[in-house]
Amino acid sequence: MRYIPHTKRDVERMLEAVGADSVDKLFDSIPERFQLQRDLALPSPLDEEALIRHFNQLADGNCSSAKCGASFLGAGAYWHHIPAAVGQMLLRGEFFTAYTPYQPEASQGTLQAIFEYQSMIAALIGCEVVNASMYDGATAAAEALLMALRAQRKRKRILLGRAVHPEHRAVCQTYLSETPAALESIPFTTAGLTDLDALAQALDETVAAVLIQQPNALGNIEDLETIGRLVHEAGALLVVSVLEPVSLGLLEAPGKLGADVVTGEGMGLGSGLNFGGPGLGLFGTQQKFAWQMPGRLVGQTTDEQERTGYVLTMATREQHIRRARATSNICTNEGLCALAAAIHLSLLGKTGFAELARTNAANARELCRRLDELPGVQRKFSAPFFNEFVVQIEGDVPQKLHQMAQSGIIGGLALEKFYPELSNCLLLCATEMNTLDQVERLVAALES
Template sequence: MGDGHRYIPASDADRDAMLREIGVARIDDLFASIPAPLRLKGPLSLSPAMSEQELWAEMSRRARDDRQPDPGAQFLGGGAYRHYSPAVVDHLVSRTEFYSSYTPYQPEISQGTLQAIFEYQTLICQLTELEISNASLYDGASALAEAVLMAERTTHGGRVVVSDRVHPEYLEVCRTYLANLDLPITTFGHRDDGSSDPEAARRALREGKASAVVVQQPNFFGCLEEIEAFAAAAREAKAQLIVAVAEPISLGLLKGPGRQGADVVVGEGHSFGVPLSYGGPYLGFIAARQSFLRNMPGRIVGETRDVDGRRGYVLTLSTREQHIRREKATSNICTNEGLCALMASIFLAVVGKNGLRDLAAHNHAKSAYARNRIAAAKGCSLPYTAPTFNEFTVRLPVPADKAVRTLLDRGMVPGIPLSRYFPGMDRDLLVCVTETNPRAEIDRLADELGRLD
């Protein structure tokens, strides 16, 4: 190992030899092209290096200082949902042939990985009730941006019409993707019950040609949308309907968006067995009608037969720029999300069709109980009356960020203050209830919110 550096193999002598070989006197000479004012004049302001044992002790001390409310007392949602994952999911994905594999370029030695991705695509198609799906995307937000780009490639509408009930971060990612493409976003409003307004979408579509209409199901505030009404509005304007699903457990209970008229369905799949893990990794999915086949981003795994008639799996229709001419590519998505897709496949296979329906019904029932309990709490109300799945908005008697700080001191995370995204919603709190929240904690949440003043 290097001189005093456990994880840096080059010693001082090794470095001197390399400098002589390339004809440079000092390492600093390698950075001569960087203007002097931009170069660091001294060492970084960091504490001295620790031994592994010292570092372990320091991180353990810091962990003890963290607030760690019981998972059952956390009611966070907003695109990241806590669900129980069966132990078999981690057990199977920990097999070395899965967790150490990368993109399966060589089908002759990657049949297991390719089949796993093929099964994942099949499951996504079954859930969304659409014909085709790809081999995964980065996350729900970038999946929505990819869907918008795909709609523009096929319709050339030059504009996107988006509900103001779509997750603000999803919308921000779309704006980032489209910023330099001369593809403006027009937002349309919502009804008093909290759901998006189909008539407002029609008015926005009448302002000019559009490539797509985008709604979220359930929407960011937890309200369910009337997908059929938006499908009709999109067809009238010759636009595509894109439905974003941030909480895919809802697909166990709701009718598939494809059956309701959606042309493209995208979303976040981490609820299917992928742990939250401090913000990632997530798992974007996309499904679409057959007509989008050659415009799908990324790649698709297909089933075929070899010369002996044996079934096999291969990468097909790989439309990313690394595989084909850049000007013909549909996307530059590269990193393989195969491990997360495998986790989702195992989760769905273990839970099963009926089990997913039961899990979704359990989420809905717990959320309905929480809504009723909180609505009856002193000073609390529900500003929206539209049906919900496992997430809903609460209006508090005090600012929501103050309520979060107060309840955090009492070992509870009550939800997300909506003022984080909408400055005028200071007293509104987004609350999510899943199967991981026991009734006793739901009751405690309602009691604690009722004590706020």
């Protein structure tokens, strides 16, 4: 077994040092009735070559975004190019085989990279304090609501925009179900935006927080400034979840428009799709809430010789110190994904990231324009969008999607599952990865 170095001779030497006559003897603290009296029923071991062959067989059953020819799926997982340099750097064992930086003197690489990640995300989302600890966008939003309940102890209602991704709302529901908080839904208008009248009506001094997504799950751009004003007038906190991080190259930082907490899904920043995971939960807030935050934080400091260095800080918030009183049970530091984001954002840089966002918006508009021209296809909402949007089509949507999929065109997501009233609607996304040729193939398929 190539991962286990111990030869028969080594085992004998070690047993001798231990004073045991067999390896089995070492397990004598496990009562015999609990010891497994048979071999594990697992497939026989595979050598490296056989393992590769097996994975290639599994891969044949998958139709990745590149392989299927034309994919217009987004809906919370966006296909973006990851520069080769990101992938190469992530393969450095010094990064990916290290653990949480508990010993700062031996972990300055991870710590400084996370500090840089915190700084870059802070600039993107407009927050003063950012962590690198959340599993994904949905759980980050749930943690933000829990934090809001801690910060607003006397308020017990949470308002969730119905235009927030349904899986995110479901995760929030699961996370908050054992708290006294009541979750209420705020509908969206026929324009595909959060209904501000309904929001204003629901807001009062009992509301702890409001969760809004930007862009929302229908692809549309919310009026965060107005929402922020309404929420703050009621003394509640505004949590804004960023569903597509590339939008931050074009859209104003939510923290500058009144968001008290900004969360989001950072998978699009260098991590890739990976069938939906791992994600990278973005989480930022303002300084006054820093001690209420969940997760690990990296801070700058100095050593005895005044050399700059980085440490995990404000750790008394966390489970390993506060145990049941911790701000969260989270132990993860989403290190490798945060590192990927830091490298990715460094490569794209100030101008590249803005240009990438414009390319996404421009491509999506071209796709939208061409679809809108088709008979029987119509844009569903009038609100401005970023890189995805909803169209209504005639006929049997699932059948249509199925037909297209047979010819390698993944024509977006049927929304009926998430929004029953949108039964004949598709959510389509275009990024920098799509080509005009793909758009033409989609148009042709929808025409037929």
